[in-house]
Amino acid sequence: MDLDPDLAALRPLAGFFVLRTEGASAGPLPTLAQAYAPVAPDVSANPLIFRVRKVATALRAPELRVAASLTHQGLAARLWSIALGCAALYGRVPDLDSRLLRWDADGSAPDDLFLTDVRPLPGDAATLADVVLHGHLIPLAAALHARHHLAPGLLRGNAASALAGAARELDRWARRHGRTDVAARARALTSELLAHPLLTGAGNLDGTAFRRRSCCLYYRVPGGGVCGDCCFTRPPRSSPRAASG
Known part of the structure; x- marks a missing residue:
């Protein structure tokens, strides 16, 4: 197809999967390429810095690095959901070049993204890795690591967890609607992507269940607890930095 x-086939999935396209007005919103760029002297103009601070305020995060990790996880979940959803439903994926994606950093979760031009690409795992990992998650991780000193293992775990979460939601939707073909494609793509050098070792996948080997630091948010795929079974009492490696 x-x-x-x-990208109407994504709409029934809702949530993290929906992507507004050229038919919607993105107005003067910045692109994700601008968000990943080195910080200019006027840091208030950087949408990524703005988003991290917004998340920190909303969740009462005890330090900005916790909000930075959750910001990273949220964007990773959006990008993987869109790419994997398109690949499983259409057999194709839109070019998600960061210069084509506009981002409302002041919006609510899930992150509001607008694609200004739909350019089809193959829907294989190598293309998805190029589009999401190389096109977004590497520069996003570099930007957050430089400013908030997030550990590479934490960022790799966030990326893998976001992919596994997108696959799990897609599998649930596909099974409810009798689309076993979509479920099978999503599982196959996810398994191949988690074996990518940039994600391998981030966790273990068993069917659609995933257990990561790092922690996103959500437990440090007041009332947060641990996520369903966390390496911990209960919030740790040790130094918060021990969970980020």
């Missing part, structure tokens, strides 16, 4: 200009 060819990609349609509105």
Whole structure:
């Protein structure tokens, strides 16, 4: 199935999977490429810095690095959901070049993204890795590591967890609607992607269940606890930095 200009097949999945396209007005919103760029002297103009501070305030995070990790996880979940959803439903994926994606950093979760031009690409795992990992998660991780000193293992775990979470939601939707073909494609792509050098070793996948080997630091948010795929079974009492490696 060819990609349609509105990516309408994603709409029934809702949530993290939906992507606004050229038919919607993104106005003066910045691109994700601008968010990943080295910080200019006027840090208030950087949408990534703005988003981290917004998340920190909303969750009453005890330090910005916790909010930075959750910001990273949220964007990773959005990007993987869109790419994996398109690949499983259409057999194609739109070019998600960071210069084509506009981001409302002041929006609510899930992150509000607008794609200004739908350019179809193959829907294989290598293309998804190029589009999401190389096109977004590497520069995003570099930007957050430089400013907030997030550990590479934490960022790799966030990326893998976000992919596994997208696959799990897609599998649930596909099974409810009798789309076993979609579920099978999503599982196959996810398994191949988790074996990518940038994600391998981040956790263990068993069917659609994933257990990561790092922690996103959500337990440090007041009332947060641990996530369903966390390496911990209960919030640790040790130094918060011990969970980020």
